[in-house]
Amino acid sequence: MSPTAEVARPATQAAPGLRSLRPGFRPGEWVERESVFSWLMLTPPLLFLVAFLGYPFVYGVYLSFFERQVASAAHFVGMRNFANLWADPVFWQAAGNTVKFTVASCALKMVGGLGMALVMNQNFRLKSLTRALLLLPFIVPTVLSTVAWQWILDPGMGLFNRLLVVSGLATTGPSWLGNPTLAMVSIIIVNTWRGLPFFGISILSGLQTIPMELHESATIDGAGTWARFRHVTLPLLLPVIFIVTTFSIIFTFFDFQLVYVLTGGGPANSTHLMATYAYALSMGSGQMGLGSAAALAMVPVLGLVLVALTFYVRKD
Amino acid sequence: MVKPTRSKGTTSRRDFVKLAAAGAAGAAAGPWISRNAQAKPAQITLMRESCYVKEFDEHFQKVMMPAYEKETGIKINYEIQAAGGAAVARAIAIAESKAPVDLCWPQQEWLFREALLDVSDIAEAVGKQQGGWYEEIKRLSHWEGKWKSVPFGNIGQVMAYRRDWFDEAGVTKFPDNWDEFYEAGVKLKAKGHPYGMSMGHGWADNNSWLLPLLWSYGAEIVAKDGKTIHLDSAESARAVDYARKLYKGACIEDCVGWGDPANNKAFLTSQISCTNNASSILLSAKRDLPEMGKVTDEALNPKGPKGRFHSLVPVTHCIYSHTPDPQATKDFLSWMMAPKQVSAWYASGFMYFAPFLHAYDKSPEWNKEPRFKPFQQALETGKLWLWPAPADRRAGQVINTWIVADMFSKACLGASTKTVIADAMKGLKQIYGQA
Numbered sequence: 001m002s003p004t005a006e007v008a009r010p011a012t013q014a015a016p017g018l019r020s021l022r023p024g025f026r027p028g029e030w031v032e033r034e035s036v037f038s039w040l041m042l043t044p045p046l047l048f049l050v051a052f053l054g055y056p057f058v059y060g061v062y063l064s065f066f067e068r069q070v071a072s073a074a075h076f077v078g079m080r081n082f083a084n085l086w087a088d089p090v091f092w093q094a095a096g097n098t099v100k101f102t103v104a105s106c107a108l109k110m111v112g113g114l115g116m117a118l119v120m121n122q123n124f125r126l127k128s129l130t131r132a133l134l135l136l137p138f139i140v141p142t143v144l145s146t147v148a149w150q151w152i153l154d155p156g157m158g159l160f161n162r163l164l165v166v167s168g169l170a171t172t173g174p175s176w177l178g179n180p181t182l183a184m185v186s187i188i189i190v191n192t193w194r195g196l197p198f199f200g201i202s203i204l205s206g207l208q209t210i211p212m213e214l215h216e217s218a219t220i221d222g223a224g225t226w227a228r229f230r231h232v233t234l235p236l237l238l239p240v241i242f243i244v245t246t247f248s249i250i251f252t253f254f255d256f257q258l259v260y261v262l263t264g265g266g267p268a269n270s271t272h273l274m275a276t277y278a279y280a281l282s283m284g285s286g287q288m289g290l291g292s293a294a295a296l297a298m299v300p301v302l303g304l305v306l307v308a309l310t311f312y313v314r315k316d
Numbered sequence: 317m318v319k320p321t322r323s324k325g326t327t328s329r330r331d332f333v334k335l336a337a338a339g340a341a342g343a344a345a346g347p348w349i350s351r352n353a354q355a356k357p358a359q360i361t362l363m364r365e366s367c368y369v370k371e372f373d374e375h376f377q378k379v380m381m382p383a384y385e386k387e388t389g390i391k392i393n394y395e396i397q398a399a400g401g402a403a404v405a406r407a408i409a410i411a412e413s414k415a416p417v418d419l420c421w422p423q424q425e426w427l428f429r430e431a432l433l434d435v436s437d438i439a440e441a442v443g444k445q446q447g448g449w450y451e452e453i454k455r456l457s458h459w460e461g462k463w464k465s466v467p468f469g470n471i472g473q474v475m476a477y478r479r480d481w482f483d484e485a486g487v488t489k490f491p492d493n494w495d496e497f498y499e500a501g502v503k504l505k506a507k508g509h510p511y512g513m514s515m516g517h518g519w520a521d522n523n524s525w526l527l528p529l530l531w532s533y534g535a536e537i538v539a540k541d542g543k544t545i546h547l548d549s550a551e552s553a554r555a556v557d558y559a560r561k562l563y564k565g566a567c568i569e570d571c572v573g574w575g576d577p578a579n580n581k582a583f584l585t586s587q588i589s590c591t592n593n594a595s596s597i598l599l600s601a602k603r604d605l606p607e608m609g610k611v612t613d614e615a616l617n618p619k620g621p622k623g624r625f626h627s628l629v630p631v632t633h634c635i636y637s638h639t640p641d642p643q644a645t646k647d648f649l650s651w652m653m654a655p656k657q658v659s660a661w662y663a664s665g666f667m668y669f670a671p672f673l674h675a676y677d678k679s680p681e682w683n684k685e686p687r688f689k690p691f692q693q694a695l696e697t698g699k700l701w702l703w704p705a706p707a708d709r710r711a712g713q714v715i716n717t718w719i720v721a722d723m724f725s726k727a728c729l730g731a732s733t734k735t736v737i738a739d740a741m742k743g744l745k746q747i748y749g750q751a
Contacts, residue, residue, distance in 0.1 A: 069709060071411045071431035084746055089739060090717070155570045156587040178570035180729060264517030266718070267573030268725040283405040285713035286427040288412075 113199020180270030206240030372665030447675030469669025472691030473524030501566025512588030532620025
């Protein structure tokens, strides 16, 4: 056989050699096996989660049982950090604020998002452009939009108070960020504004999966607009609304940027959330152990939400 | 075959090859050894907060950085953080993670002194060369027998006010004491020009008048021993009562929730007639609003029964212990603080950072704008946060969890003096380990 003929030998002729080394092994088939393929797909995100979520979480749990100052050795203190937090009125104020903030914001976003989705589901001119514009609050970086809100809520120059004065509803507008109640209202408004598109677009996608035939049948049966919404649209949307609300509760509960930029948790801690307080303790004043304990205190709530979500998904 | 014999002293071919190889290796390694004996880092990274005076940052970036690179071949990497507290968190993160940053000016080094290098040689040399350091700043930088930082300057905090509006209200001289300050404020508020005294979750503009107010009434938060908590006193109660009265009678409602940038914005949009601030208001007004710039003035804090006080907002330079080349970083810090460099740097910022070095007390730079004089004078009565207690980590924790600012703001929002002091005491006891 000439050298050329040797080179030109088809690959299939070389394969028997390999087969003789590992009889019966076909990499293609091995990868195709469901158990192997699924682990291959799972491994990269799993490694990512372990590195960037698992490790910090475990380290946070570890720190919460230690007194650990910046650049210093840790001393085991058992449950003392948690006991300190238990006796700390600011922590309880922050916990209460977080619950109020989360419940009010998520309720407003859910109702508003549903309304937004129903409107967006209609046919009107410039529908696509309007849908795109409605996403803006979600797209603009939070810090940027919050700085804009600082101006909007300014007592003298802000849009809100100017509108109140110009329309004759008030001679001077209220102090949106100076009054503790209004400061809480303000952060709820800004969070709702930012989170509405997430609800609106998600619910809209759910709306578009409802078959028209169901509406037509209900109409033939004599159902009006409200009855069709009540008995057709809403029940079919509930799974989407549930999932979106659950995610929103998680995001809102852990919100940090908005409050950090808008009020810093003031006045007099009236807008301090658990996330901003944990940050103030750990990164602001270098009490890593106490700050970790404060951050960890949020986990049981998150756990409850996740359990509810898991049950709901399994039920379906 | 007879083997050739080799006489003593002769070199075989094999030996020659060995010698030649060793020689070549030595020749090749020579320059490498020499290079490494004089190795220097390719770059040094400095992290600091951006300055409200942009000319100050520009001077560093456009003049000092290229000059140092030209002189030494070492590139300076300037990691700049937004003003308003972010740099403190970043400095802590660097200390924890040993991120590749060599030196910083953190404002709150008391939180992580353990991660800093001893810079006594530089601090002592700079002090000796330039008139000596102000005493109060030594309580921050000189810790347990070593200098852990080299002081730079104080972001002076005094009263910025609208002279034209004070004149209109019949107050032709800035109030000398807190009572006069309140009376003037009532008149100004009646004319639609309230004060805006920050009490929210900021870092400087709240503490810069609330702490001097406490001190001037004879109150102190923690005693000099750093153990005894003294806040619960009649003097503190009088200061809290005064703040409440001032807020209700003379201030804009919003100021109780203000962070550091808010009073600048309110002053420059003519919503308030007076606030406690650094020179950034005057500088911005002169630059961007010339008419307002002409009628904006600066004055020392009013005095109380126990005297006049100011709060220092000190800036220092620290070197992280994890810097790979301590000597190179120290050389850079020495170079920055040498009179030739540092005097031009101070001047570039219009003395926004009032030098802690006595050599600059009578610097002609202060005469370029007479309204800046109070910032220099404030150094004489300036105290570190939580004075007279040691400027340690616990003092930082008190400030960074806003225990003092919240005590005043809660009182202004309606809580009783007794309640707000009791709340603050709880926080202090937790931090000072007496809970």
